[in-house]
Amino acid sequence: xxxxxxxxxxxxxxxxxxxxxxxxxxxxxxxxxxxxxxxxxxxxxxxxxxxxxxxxxxxxxxxxxxxxxxxxxxxxxxxxxxxxxxxxxxx
Numbered sequence: 001x002x003x004x005x006x007x008x009x010x011x012x013x014x015x016x017x018x019x020x021x022x023x024x025x026x027x028x029x030x031x032x033x034x035x036x037x038x039x040x041x042x043x044x045x046x047x048x049x050x051x052x053x054x055x056x057x058x059x060x061x062x063x064x065x066x067x068x069x070x071x072x073x074x075x076x077x078x079x080x081x082x083x084x085x086x087x088x089x090x091x
Contacts, residue, residue, distance in 0.1 A: 005060070007053040020080035029079070030068040041067070 007013075021035035032038045039048040042063050046055035061072040070076040082088075 003056055003058060005053075005055055005057050009051055009053050020077070020084045022084075025080055025083065029070070029076075032067070038067075 018035060021038070023034045026032050026034050026038060030038060032041065042048075042060070045059050045063055046053050057073075064070050064073050064076055068076055070079065
């Protein structure tokens with residue numbers, strides 16, 4: 001399916017998302033107080049509780065653009081990861 005993203009979701013991934021998307025991060029960078037509120041608002045785009053998450057990349061990125069300071073879901077994830085774990089060093 002072109003334009004769609006398929007992600008297998010296990011407990012490790014759920015835990016990682018909860019870890020990087022802290023309440024502080026969400027309040028500073030989004031229109032939401034926490035990641036749970038973000039998930040609830042974007043539930044029309046994807047089923048966050050499913051074992052197999054499928055979403056239209058364009059739809060998700062547009063939702064992120066409208067409700068956060070990021071241009072895409074990938075940018076939001078990378079920024080949260082970098083803030084939590086430190087930015088990887090480049091050669």
